[in-house]
Amino acid sequence: MKNIEVKNNKLRGVVKVPPSKSMAHRAIICAALGRGISVVENIDYSDDINATIDGMISLGAIIEKDNDKLTIKGAFHNESNKDTVRVIDCNESGSTLRFLVPIALLFSGMTKFIGRGNLGKRPLDTYYDIFKEQGIKYSNLDGKLNLLVKGSLSNGDYTLPGNISSQFITGLLFTLPLLEGDSKIIITTELESKGYIDLTLSCMKDFGIVIENKDYKEFIIKGNQNYISRNYRVEGDYSQGAFYLSANALGSEVEIVDLREDSLQGDKEAIDILERMGVRFNYGNKLSCEAPKELVSTLIDASQCPDIIPVISLVAALAKGRTEIINAGRLRIKECDRLKAVATELNKLGAKIEEKEEGLVIDGVNELEGGIEVWSWKDHRIAMTLAIAATRCKKPISIKDYDCVAKSYPKFFEDYKKLGGIVNEWSMGE
Incomplete structure (x- = not known):
């Protein structure tokens, strides 16, 4: 104490x-989903940001720290990352957990998410409902984060209420453009935390991903897109x-x-x-x-x-x-x-x-x-x-x-x- x-x-x-923790999470993820090498500047190594860095490394990205600058080689370069059991320690970062759960399903093999503090009490039902509908295997412990996921997300329509955490929507926005077919996220009630969705869409656009936002009621997502590696400074x-x-x-x-x-x-x-x-x-x-x-x-x-x-x-x-x-x-x-x-x-x-x-x-x-x-x-x-x-x-x-x-x-x-x-x-x- x-x-x-x-x-x-x-x-x-x-x-x-x-630097903005919200933007740093997003820039690191976008860069790590790119096919080349990106440089992300103005990084503060807080516990939450380190959790996202380590999480993307677990998924196969190569990330090198140099003072407040990260050099990031995208996760998809790593063919040896297939059919493994990888562990992502989210510490106490809800953003890391909810952003990376759907992203992990882009990779074969099983992913285990662990964390500490109150993170295990943060609800994940939005994802569980999707997993049940799509036959994605998962298990977790009540009140303590020990989540195992294995499977692949399908393209298509995703219907979500607007009063859930925007972190779930952001996780899907990151992931769905990389699937083979087109997708749509349909929001059934007034969307809360619109500002966080704006940050996600802005960062993704900077890295080459285009999503059509129809007044926060529908997000139209073309499949087969690619994140374009680039240099980026976090505000x-x-x-x-x-x-x-x-x-x-x-x-x-x-x-x-x-x-x-x-x-x-x-x-x-x-x-x-x-x-x-x-x-x-x-x-x-x-x-x-x-x-x-x-x-x-x-x-x-x-x-x-x-x-x-x-x-x-x-x-x-x-x-x-x-x-x-x-x-x-x-x-x-x-x-x-x-x-x-x-x-x-x-x-x-x-x-x-x-x-x-x-x-x-x-x-x-x-x-x-x-x-x-x-x-x-x-x-x-x-x-x-x-x-x-x-x-x-x-x-x-x-x-x-x-x-x-x-x-x-x-x-x-x-x-x-x-x-x-x-x-x-x-x-x-x-």
């Missing part, structure tokens, strides 16, 4: 946000930038490098939400913002931007009036139950947050107290949210299990200190 004491100090300076991550944007809304003065104004990332919604709360933004060489004298409450729909909700909830906790966060039920099956975690830990600090089944009701307070120990729930986004909360606490706080930030942003506390954050780390033993 590792603890970190964070003192109540505002952040100031310039920070380059990590900065709005889900990580949201921590600094939120810190600025609460009085810090951080200029942020590498966030594109024209980004398709769904988590760019953080800008719109904070603007409604009174923050003014200025894009230039660096993204800066001006906080209002008093933040105001707003209604927040979490359906398209679930990853930014923990830290946006913190901002809402210090805004005047009542903020409601709706359509956030999916946060209960992330690395932890994030709705419960946010309410529990921020309330310890003096916030007034009420849990609802699908969201939160937040009554703003003027200041947070601090002076106590809070817990990350071993969830990277909760740990970083609590570190930003410390900037508005009257007293320092201690964050238990802070090192889980390695899942997505290993250098978070290093950057935090460079911006003037005052931290003291220690280990409590196991």
